Amino acid sequence: MAHHHHHHSEAASGDKRMVLAILVNVGLTFAQIAGGILSGSLSLIADALHNFSDAASLGIAAYARRIARRPSNAAMTFGYVRAEVVAALINYTTLIVIGLYLVYEAVMRFITPESVEGWIVVWVAVVALVVDLVTAFLTYAMSKGSMNIRAAFVHNVADALGSVGVIVAGTLILLYDWQIVDPIVTLAIAAYILWQAFAEIGGAIRMLMLGTPSDIDVTQLVDRLSGVEGVVDIHHVHVFAIDEQLAAMEAHVVLAEGHGEAAEAVKARLKELASKEFGIGHSTLELARHACCNGDDARKIGHAIRSSSKSGGHAHAD
Template identity: 85%
Template structure:
């Protein structure tokens, strides 16, 4: 596949994804207005509350879609890494709002255990069915993209949470209207809230880790250093930093000390180190700085992640890397 053809295919995929996102936003905004009108005419506060919940869905989709567009902007002098992390920021915002919604639903459920509120007729259940259909349609539109992007996944989880909310209203409302089981409503609400919180807390760590320049999960840095140190001619490796630029690209920077005898073979050693990092650890971008001579870190310190700092009160070692 030629480079231009690949780029064209990727561009088509991005545009297709954008269209699905816009359609999902329009559908959710339409449902929000329908629920507000239904709520006013039926005098149902719960319908208007559900409309606001749906509006949060539309907002989460809008944030995700906008972040997708920003992420495709090319890098410039002000943003040398480009804008790819806009999607990570959007994911963090959306998971944070999910946690707030989850905590609010826990509060609502507890209050309803204390003072039960009656469900206001079949109209509420009917609109919940419509809402469920819309939420499932939105989830369907975003599901494929959610596998590859934490940003879209956050919006997708918003929709799944909302679909569960609609299922909860249908089940609880039907049981209350048929059998007057008032306790079902807060129980279902609490179950949905706990599911939302579990999902949000499970996913939010990934976006925080990436923004904090954490080592991507699945990469064992001591093992990486050990394997790189085994390359012929490498005396020492330090100042090793492994981080994710975005969800697809992992980068590494390191300071490599070569044996004096290999001073002329820098390019060969560099190629071997980069190939090892790429093939065994999935690191797509490596920046390596070379020096030749004796290691500046001796003995047990030769392979530590950072650079040892020797203070006045004996030798203290700090294992976090620092910049030159």
């Protein structure tokens, strides 16, 4: 009961940090937009747009975090844990859209230059940087174990670097009247946003597509499981991530003659091996005394049979 209370308190504490981060980012967004309009700074308005996306991404992340804690039911037998993965995909997608929009705006500013009032840019960006650092402090610990929070955190880090870039741009405009530095900084912010988004979005897509976790070698897994005493063949292997913490596997296992009575012991050894060596926390194994299919039929439905693995073929996880 104490353990459950600890997790509940931890979740409640995390929710409060998320709400606080959302509020400070919404307030900052309005300040940056006002400053950008008064100063004529594209990079400051760009930073405001990105900061608004921070607030939105934090809101999406916080809502998904709450949904993910709902228990499983007849309609959602795996539960709602992947709500956080969906939220991460949404947030990375919005980052890409924002990045592309900023590229367009920067190119247009190169074509049609506009003057920028440096002091307003610098002071508003300094305030923005402070808020960005506060938000990073509030979300950093949670981002380590959650793709969802990590997506929101990437929004925030990109915004912090954007604020630094805006400060640099404003300072150079003040000192040297280098107006062209404004769209250059905007392009740099956009490049960083796009780089981060494309680097991270693949993980969310992979999980939603039931892809094999990147740290699990299915061919090696099949070879190790096939070597367990009493196992003749293992095929129809599917490995996927239920969420970031739990990898699952299902497979058909053909037992050797005389091991029928020891089937449960063989199954226990297979599950233990999969857990200890490959980090697979949930295994569903179907035991049989002969393969359910071979040859072309096996290849059509993505079976991974021991003979093909040993002859240089690859196991499939589908």
